Amino acid sequence: MAVTWTQHRFSGGALALDAANTVVLRGDAARTFDRFEDPAEIALFAEAATNFRAEELGGRALAVADPHRIAPTVLAIRETTDELFREAAAAEGTIRTASLPAFLEACAAGLRGHASFAMAPEKLFGDPETPIALEAALAVSALSLLSRVRRLRICRNCNWLFIDRSRNGSRLWCDMAVCGNRQKARRHYRRRKPVTEEHEHA
Numbered sequence: 371m372a373v374t375w376t377q378h379r380f381s382g383g384a385l386a387l388d389a390a391n392t393v394v395l396r397g398d399a400a401r402t403f404d405r406f407e408d409p410a411e412i413a414l415f416a417e418a419a420t421n422f423r424a425e426e427l428g429g430r431a432l433a434v435a436d437p438h439r440i441a442p443t444v445l446a447i448r449e450t451t452d453e454l455f456r457e458a459a460a461a462e463g464t465i466r467t468a469s470l471p472a473f474l475e476a477c478a479a480g481l482r483g484h485a486s487f488a489m490a491p492e493k494l495f496g497d498p499e500t501p502i503a504l505e506a507a508l509a510v511s512a513l514s515l516l517s518r519v520r521r522l523r524i525c526r527n528c529n530w531l532f533i534d535r536s537r538n539g540s541r542l543w544c545d546m547a548v549c550g551n552r553q554k555a556r557r558h559y560r561r562r563k564p565v566t567e568e569h570e571h572a
């Protein structure tokens with residue numbers, strides 16, 4: 371099934387979290403699905419992320435030479451990022467060292483073999499004049515999350531990971547317009563109908 375890469379799919383607040391969120395409804399074996407199941411989608415994700423993540427990327431475009439070749443590297447970064455930071459988000463920003471080696475190895479594979487670039491604190495992704503390989507950018511984005519673990523949250527509606535940039539750090543939803551409204555609609559529905567008639571499959 372072709373994916374429409376809308377802004378909502380980039381609600382994670384960081385490229386690496388948007389990638390982690392390409393697995394929908396994690397933890398729900400009956401309904402979960404993978405938007406990267408067709409590797410061709412990886413290239414379309416990169417194209418959309420170049421636009422929606424332009425601020426994080428410092429305006430550097432993402433490049434995908436061959437989605438089938440990089441798929442294993444991309445998926446390894448995606449899965450280890452999700453595992454490490456989902457655990458951290460659930461534990462108020464605490465990281466367990468047991469989850470680090472696989473994550474760091476996946477990030478290393480994303481960076482290996484690509485042209486070196488300078489990671490300045492305010493310009494993590496290097497010079498925007500040339501494109502950066504998606505897997506290298508994913509690695510940089512994922513590693514940058516290590517310094518922001520206290521702000522990582524799990525959306526109460528869709529289970530996505532996101533960075534909470536609210537002033538008091540109390541955001542509950544990845545995207546207020548989508549998940550926030552769904553929760554509100556559900557509460558409204560509950561008030562009017564008996565709970566037994568409820569349909570939670572939003």
Ligand SMILES: [Zn+2]
Pocket residue numbers: 525526527528529530543544545549
């Ligand atoms: Zn959500």
